[in-house]
Amino acid sequence: MFAMKEMLKCRIISKRSVSSVMNERKLLSSLKHPFLVNMNYAFQDRENLYLVMDLLNGGDLRYHISKHRKFTEEQTRFFLACLLLCLEYVHNKGVIHRDIKPENLVFDSDGYLRLTDFGIARIWNPENAKDTSGTPGYMAPEVMCRQNHGVAVDYFAIGVIGFEC
Template structure:
């Protein structure tokens, strides 16, 4: 995180809406994060699951790397937890089921997510929680 910005974009031909993650190459290098960013990009290229924020495609120019991701319009779990103060048992069970299902998919594919926290869990437009 902290390498750039995220934009809401529209694909010119398909008209599909994405979140475009723009990451500064200079920042990535200065934070000594080249390997972790490249690993994330490689992993995102092969994973596809309803409870994961999926990457559609990636590209780069001289200054930046760009990742076109599923657009998540529901905010992150931390925001909702602060707002609600606490979730009902039913909401909690639902969110845990989303997280466990997504993590199970990653683990079956020999991927370990080392930063599961409320601000890294986001809701899609249907209210499902994604990693």
């Protein structure tokens, strides 16, 4: 089973998001991992762009945090281990996600945590190492202060998530 992300071309153009959408598609087509929400196909028609992704019905981590309040230490370790294995793969491909947060972590039917939403992810290079992208509560201090940063910003967000769980 698959999920399909449908994006109106006119909205992408009006929001000046063409490069962001194309970047996400390019990154997703180069990444495949058991702890990612993988893209299986991409296509378009006259009005829309479509990304066909893995279907995950387990809800996102934010939902489960609000429902359970606190997870056990063992559960938290398991969730963070899934995320760390995924990020090891993503970072080895030269990609910084830059928006690790509970809303971008979804559960599959077996209870494994998988990373999604590569809309602001980037191939790391010194030229884009000072921009401020992400969600404020999960952004590392060096991002907030517009200082050079690398993959460590993703690990900062993992620490915040571990604290929340």
